[in-house]
Amino acid sequence: MRILLPPSEGKSRPRRGRPWTAHELSFPELDEFRHAVHRELAAVSARADALELLGVGASLADEVAANTSLAQAPAARAAQVYTGVLYEALGATELGGTALRRLRESCIVISAAFGAVRLSDRIPAYRLSMGTALPELGRLSAAWRDVLTPVLDAECAGHLLVDCRSADYRAAWPAPKGRTVEVQVLTRAGGRTKVVTHMAKKARGELTRHLCERPAPLPKTPVALLAAASERWEAELDAPRSGTPGQLRLFV
Template sequence: MLILLSPAKTLDFETPSKIKKSTQPEWIDESVEIAGLLKQETPASLRDLMHVSESLAELNHARFQDWMAPHPKEGSQQAIFAFQGDVYQGLQAEKMTAKQIDVAQEHLRILSGLYGILRPLDRILPYRLEMGTSLPNSRGKDLYAYWREYVTKSVVEQLEKNQSRFLLNLASNEYFRCVDAKSLPTPVIAPAFKEMKNGKYKMITFFAKKARGTMASWVIRNRVKTKAKLIQFAEDDYCYREELSTETVPVFTRG
């Protein structure tokens, strides 16, 4: 199986990683082009481009000015430990054993506006760049145009290498749009997580994001390979609801 996750805006580059092994992002040369375009932006233009506050624009302007490749070990971090948002609270990479991290390295990929696609142990520098950013580049009008061919190629190659029966999409719609799903050699399974609220099951963003990370962690720890095993997911009181599910969207509810 191959699992896709979105990155996170919240970052941690201060906590030392317990894993010394690291790798270089597959498309680092392509990242150089994107970083080069962003280096030319002013804090004010970055604020408008990225739709962020003035302080965040200034922070990311400084980050892009300092960005270099290849990344030095000092100041960089492996992606799976650097990202600290809701999804990664569920993933809990810091609690994984070295063997589980090795499994993640083969079966987990993180989509990225700056790097395209990342393996867990790929070293990254601090950044913020949403995949939906409309940044004109050599391949088109936005980051989807730039990354789609590269990301799809990586996903296809890893699906075939892993002899995956399906792609487990736990990324957001914004990020999964950079994958050409029609070119994939396997079906895409995209679980939905819902909570009972006011008598109805609804998707609540915070809980759904955390559940995606929790499922990814559970799949890695249990070496899940089949859909039959996947729908046995029952962490954090979730349970599979066949009557609410479709072939490609298994629904898990709680409450």
């Protein structure tokens, strides 16, 4: 099983530690394009219109300025750098033993700055979203797609894919539909079913932790995934088909 995660917009900036280096991260085949993205990001972040180009407000000016020196910035494990609702619920830094090993092996974070990383990889904090269009590279979800596709196709071959990503990050690598189950989070109130938005991230983080912590093996089929999720939530499954990803619905 492979669990596909988005990064978080919010990040904890490491105060110390050596910078990230080429060939140190998972998927070193991506290093050349990682450097290309960082070079353009540094140039854009130094411009007077950087905030507008990166689609952020004035309160994030310091984070944008830090994009100009990612090569020298202290790095820490992605599990420590990524914060926010999903990663707080996941609580990766609290895990050990089998749960931590499973987390490191199964989780892949799709990143606008690094393409794909594992939670044990050391990265700096950065400010960049996959929906951003850089002047030379264009929209990053499209720019990354050709680079990520052969790498992740090989990494994920034969695995059940549990997709917790948002639309822009799914666009950067469209996972094989026949083996992918997307996670939806819903609530029932007053006889009506509603899609949960912000707090869906919490449930996806909790699901990831639950799958790694439970004593049974990681699910290898959509039916086994449904059974695992049903240990904690009311859950429903539409199984994937050749042209359509599956849907795991969690009711919170």
